[in-house]
Amino acid sequence: MNTDSLTEYVAALTDLHRGLDRKGPGESDFSRNILSNLSTLPLKPRIADLGCGSGASALLLAQHYQSTVMAVDSSSVFIDELKARAKQLGLEHLIIPIHGDMAKLDRSVGSVDLLWSEGAAYNLGFEQALKIWRSLLAKSGIAVISEMSWFTDDVPEPASAYWQNAYPMMGTEAENIDRANRSGFSVLSTHRLPSQAWWVNYYEPLRERMQQIEITPSIQSVIRETEEEMRVFEKFSDSYGYTFYVLQTT
Numbered sequence: 051m052n053t054d055s056l057t058e059y060v061a062a063l064t065d066l067h068r069g070l071d072r073k074g075p076g077e078s079d080f081s082r083n084i085l086s087n088l089s090t091l092p093l094k095p096r097i098a099d100l101g102c103g104s105g106a107s108a109l110l111l112a113q114h115y116q117s118t119v120m121a122v123d124s125s126s127v128f129i130d131e132l133k134a135r136a137k138q139l140g141l142e143h144l145i146i147p148i149h150g151d152m153a154k155l156d157r158s159v160g161s162v163d164l165l166w167s168e169g170a171a172y173n174l175g176f177e178q179a180l181k182i183w184r185s186l187l188a189k190s191g192i193a194v195i196s197e198m199s200w201f202t203d204d205v206p207e208p209a210s211a212y213w214q215n216a217y218p219m220m221g222t223e224a225e226n227i228d229r230a231n232r233s234g235f236s237v238l239s240t241h242r243l244p245s246q247a248w249w250v251n252y253y254e255p256l257r258e259r260m261q262q263i264e265i266t267p268s269i270q271s272v273i274r275e276t277e278e279e280m281r282v283f284e285k286f287s288d289s290y291g292y293t294f295y296v297l298q299t300t
């Protein structure tokens with residue numbers, strides 16, 4: 051894709067997700083369950099949510115810890131949505147919204163106790179993201195990062211063909227654990243996001259939005275692509291999905 055087409059594609063994708071609470075699959079109770087098992091953090095951890103979208107996780111983290119969250123996203127549209135939601139929830143004082151590139155954060159080494167990133171690391175590549183983010187974390191800091199993962203070594207051909215094109219770097223959970231270990235983390239636990247959370251919290255609201263949005267050629271092409279993604283997930287969600295990797299710096 052050349053730069054102009056990429057810009058047009060990102061604009062259409064952003065437009066399609068405008069107003070949605072989640073810009074990717076996720077579930078609040080599932081996230082809270084992960085948080086309730088993180089025992090080694092300070093009472094008021096310094097938190098970063100990278101690729102935060104409109105703040106599904108950033109707001110939950112701020113509420114859970116009553117601590118400040120640096121929330122970074124490259125989309126100004128999503129950052130504006132986050133600001134509005136934070137204000138509505140009375141959490142403005144805990145959210146530091148940053149419109150910027152999560153690969154080029156100008157933050158001091160060791161300044162984060164809990165790094166959260168949901169559905170976003172793939173934009174950099176899982177291993178590359180871990181290597182870049184590792185130095186942000188304090189000693190024994192925790193990272194919770196979701197990554198599209200194969201749940202089997204025996205991937206059905208149609209799923210493999212689709213994802214070979216959409217995300218060729220997608221690995222099995224074992225490969226991702228190796229990638230984490232190579233990047234300076236030990237893996238404390240892994241958690242698969244249930245497929246129901248994809249449908250209820252992401253695909254169904256997205257489908258409704260598809261019916262409301264004004265159709266342009268670039269929106270049409272993003273819709274076609276998303277519908278194909280949903281068809282593949284409908285058939286093969288036993289073979290892949292988002293795994294949340296709970297990591298600690300070594």
Ligand SMILES: C[S@@+](CC[C@H](N)C(=O)[O-])C[C@H]1O[C@@H](n2cnc3c(N)ncnc32)[C@H](O)[C@@H]1O
Binds near residue numbers: 151
């Ligand atoms: C699938 S969405 C997930 C958003 C959010 N975490 C959620 O679950 O609702 C991925 C997000 O990553 C953001 N993103 C992609 N590349 C980025 C980059 N280099 N720096 C910061 N944000 C980025 C996108 O704008 C988008 O909001």
